[in-house]
Amino acid sequence: MSDSGQQTVGVNQRPVTVLKGVGPQLAEKLARLQVHNLQDLLFHLPLRYQDRTRVTPIAGIQLGQDAVIEGTVSAANIVMGRRRSLVCRLQDGSGSVTLRFFHFSAAQKQGLAAGTRLRCYGEVRRGSSGFELFHPEYQRLDSEHEVAVEEFLTPIYPATEGLHQNRLRALCEQALVLLEKEGGLDEWLPASMLQQHELMSLQEAVILLHRPPPEVSQQQLLDGQHPAQRRLAFEELLAHQLSLLQLRQRVQSLNAYALDGGDPLRQALIAALPFQPTQAQQRVLQEIDQDLARPHPMLRLVQGDVGSGKTLVAALAALKAIAGGHQVALMAPTEILAEQHYQSFRGWFEPLDIEVAWLSGKQGARVRREQLEKISQGSAGLVVGTHALFQDDVVFARLGLVIIDEQHRFGVHQRLALKAKGERSGYQPHQLIMTATPIPRTLAMSAYADLDCSVIDQLPPGRTPVETVVIPEERRPEVINRVRSGCAEGRQAYWVCTLVEESEALQCQAAEASAETLQALLPELRVGLVHGRMKPAEKTQVMQAYSAGEIQLLVATTVIEVGVDVPNASLMIIENPERLGLAQLHQLRGRVGRGATRSYCVLLYRAPLSQMGRERLGIMRESSDGFVIAEKDLELRGPGELLGVRQTGLVQYRIADLQRDAEILESVQDAAKWLHDEGLNDNVQHLILRWMGEREQYAQV
Template identity: 65%
Template sequence: MKRSSPDSSNAAASADQVPGLEQVSVTALKGVGAQLADKLAKLNIHNLQDLLFHLPMRYLDRTRVTPIGAMQPMVNVVIEGVIRGCDVVYGRRRSLVCRLQDDTGTVTLRFFHFSAAQQKQFSVGARLRCFGESRRGASGLELYHPEYEFCDAAVAAPLESRLTPVYPATEGITQARLRSLCQQALTLMSRHSLRELLPPQPGLNAGTGWAGSLQQAIAYLHHPPADASLQELLDGTHPYQQRLAFEELLAHHLSMLQVRQQLRAAGAVPLPPPERLLQEFRQQLGFNLTAAQQRVAAEISVDLAQPVPMLRLVQGDVGSGKTVVAALAALQAVGNGRQAAVMAPTEILAEQHRQSFSQWLEPLGIQVGWLSGRQKQSERKQQLAAIASGAAQLVIGTHALFQQDVVFADLGLTIIDEQHRFGVHQRLALREKSGARSHSHQLIMTATPIPRTLAMSAYADLDCSVIDQLPPGRTPVQTVVIGNQRRPQVIERVRAACLEGRQAYWVCTLIEESEALEAQAAEATAELLAAALPDVRVGLVHGRLKPAEKEQQMAAFKAGTTQLLVATTVIEVGVDVANASLMIIENPERLGLAQLHQLRGRVGRGSAESHCVLLYGTPLSRYGRQRLDAMRETNDGFLIAERDLELRGPGEVLGTRQTGAVQFRLADLNRDGHLLPAVKQLATRLLQEDPASVEQLVSRWLGHNQHYANA
């Protein structure tokens, strides 16, 4: 590619005639052929802009020599000294051991992989400069396979003048090669445009605006000066990092808003509220809605009446009554002659929904359809025909709903419960069931409260409603944390509760995500408890049971025939037994806070005082103790969600299958959440005033990963 130099006759040409860095392939760099270009593509590096935005993940300080006597363990250091001895040592592994000495002390250099020529180089009296991480070894502090160079004793070799970047890498690309390529790209940055896509914006740097220009930020972060705050850079709080984190968060937010625009542009059939049908439903409910339920139901009703698709997320803590709000939304679709679909992540939750919706809606003449992955072929065929003909007005199911052979007659509303348990592509597949002429309205529900920073970022395409009130009569659950050595006392506590007429859950967990192993653990626990509690009727539920067996066990527990239900985490959602007032969770340290909170929500559904016992294994890690302490301190799901974000990070909180939406290069939602209000404000402004910059921002930061946001 021909490039114009600043002093050529083209110097006066306008900046937009100079090809941007995003237009210059990495193959324009010295030493980059097709083979290396393919390896760079694995890092999503295709052009020079991609390369410059492939920012260091940390830095090494090679700008100063540390006296050997001042070295600390587990710290990267540059040291310089004279070799006082070098020998091959035979132990568990053969190694080359050199003793390096300066005026302050002696340190060991150890090489497990070495050649005869290398051994010969390390002659006594040679002066060496090394860089590596100091560790405690058999002979005090040691450096394993340090980088090194031989020095002239008379002339001091120059040290690095800047901090050394360490980049995210892939197989076949060394740090040295990445540093060389980035240096070339930085040199070319002055000859090609790197467009500033952010308008002047106060608020990032003590109210004075952005921290320097984009080019200054990029150049600084690739090669920080020796006096840069290494701690700030490692923490990600340097003003230049915050400036780029803001831009990355903005790009992700804009991508989500673009998805929303595309969906709204497709239009939807308006569904005005069928007042008579809704009134009949409320009259036969048998209880009054809370003020929070009424408020959220009204917000949904207004959305459904619009000619654009509803995209609403409803958050409500465990037991806040989301299901009845979903039923009101489904009635609004069915009352307008359209179908509604409710998708749940587990068979148990889907079955719970089928019972609730059938009880509420069938007296109103509404046919409830049912699809699950474990139905018999004849039953499935019958249900598919009812869905395709429109006879099934409300369809409830698991992931089976979005399979290819499921065809709806006229799908007007999709309701996805516990949405974080589904992948983004599953959500997209169900939405496409509405056909080409218009999109269905979409209601997303979760009983796992989402921290505000995550909701603003990962769900920017959704309006958000919160059911922040529990129905009257619900009792707060008392949580206690007990070590496994007190297991006999816990078993006695279960006996006492059951003999008093109450019911209890005993939840088994395993580290391995294996349904078979969890089932075995639950079966073994059920046998032990049945033997220890001969006067208590013990039931068992796990994921390996056949649907009929599972339903039979759940029905027995609901009816009170079974007093103690031993279960795996399949009961996390969808189980509602008011008489159950005690839950034991074995090895709770193995679960996330959100899952623990969900499990705890299975008790406290009646008026009796309820308890949750977290029966942990020892020794308990500091991280495990923090999680269990959070459970003991509060029943507020939103506070627990914020704590979960602090401890586990956004990817884990959203679920691994959702992380395509939150894989940031530089930004960190936990650390940079304070930037999101300004991000949201600027995103709205840019969409209205500068759509060209929007496209470039999204392309710059998301590149080929934009499709993850389309859910």
């Protein structure tokens, strides 16, 4: 045991049903709030607080503020205005104020008769008779018994239907009483760590957040900056960090084939290219080579902005594995991107006498059988596909490297399934993960601590920056003229349709309707259409015709977001851009500017734009740096959206907030490393269990 003190048998793991008044129905409502045991309840922290700790004289109340007032009812009448209301006049020695009730019963009216003394709490608003409190909470006072004001600020908790604040407060209070009496929130941070990072004890922090004394700074609490909140956020981030360090250790203890060689194949591929790899590509490849040469599985994330040449790096890494007699699986999130990879890799690898197999969910039975045979016999050195690669009938002869493109698009279980395919006689495949969604440093530090990260931070020469303009819908005719003149000069354009509905069918209908309209308005152009519901063969045919310059204007849904490469396309119009995330807009914009011609991206928005909408489109106009955009996206949308976490079950923080708590991440990393180096495994396991529970299995990717 560490210097964290003796462990006590805590109350924290007891189910909520041990609390007075909690039966199956209430337990079910609490479960909706992810509250299953007493620890969950203690960590169910207030969103904000009300100050009911002092009585304000009526003369001292201020507009817009919540206040506790006391006084005597001088009159109570039903007033027939636009809405029938019960109006009471309340006065103390300093002044008077109106209490107004729109919903009331006869009994309530009787209980508020003239002469009744009341204590009320509510927000001060402006009414027809000066200051008014609408539907205040109130209690009757009698002269014999003095009623004390609240001792602490009143917590307002996240609630759910049928579970009101008073009930939640009473339950939390029961849990706090048990905590004070019996203990139960074991302190797993050693005393020396608490001292070093100036952290209060866990129990002290939890009690303060449920019962803040009146002198505490409400602003600090609202901003999440109070030392008690910082204490909990620190521990939660630490638990996540520790689970990722454990995962990393686990991976490093596994065996993989050490891959070395492949230089002649690489030289042949580079010699056939019309350009030389950039220094950034060469640096990242060196980092990959060092990993592959070790007898442990590589787990490397390669980030590179749109068009930085990640695919070539992946191809050169694949050649190292293939030269050693291993197979490589390359997985992409969409049919279009997978097919594009297949075409690129075939063009590169077939002259080197390497067979490339292709697996898609929509292949005919005969073609699929042929491909599966090549994979199982090992004659296919590289296998490209979508999630079709996971299916049970896909058997690799000797899988040595798995390359995953845009990994955040895949659920964790899918990635685990592919990794499992390569486990053979105690050996694991190496994993290379690529993303064109730059990951902000704060996210990389917390969500990808188990991966080594490389960044391709240089664009190939000859790339021209894309100029972005933001134009309202009313100016659509101008935009159409711009398409006309651009295509007349021999260039090509994209027109991207987005719909607020998630339904793919509706998106496709919108794209079809847009294509028809644009073809009618631009009869001299050849207009093509791609969307998610077309058969793969049809999509490929359209994309090939566009690449060959036979189609001048391509109307598409966001399926073209990643990987489509047509250097002659220099104009992109995105309709309703306010409906997409910044990272997605940046990806789409990256489809133009791939040649030497000056390129433009037009964001055609529908007014009125919200404040956030204006801010986001402004960022797109001002910056073409994917990392700057990703940081802003994280700020505006939070980490779940950016990582595709909705599907992974990871990084759903209860208390921590990556944006708000960014400045403590480095201390958290140091603390995690220290706990590991000191060998405090008991503390580590308990911290992970407390904050992540069973979710840790998800992290085995």
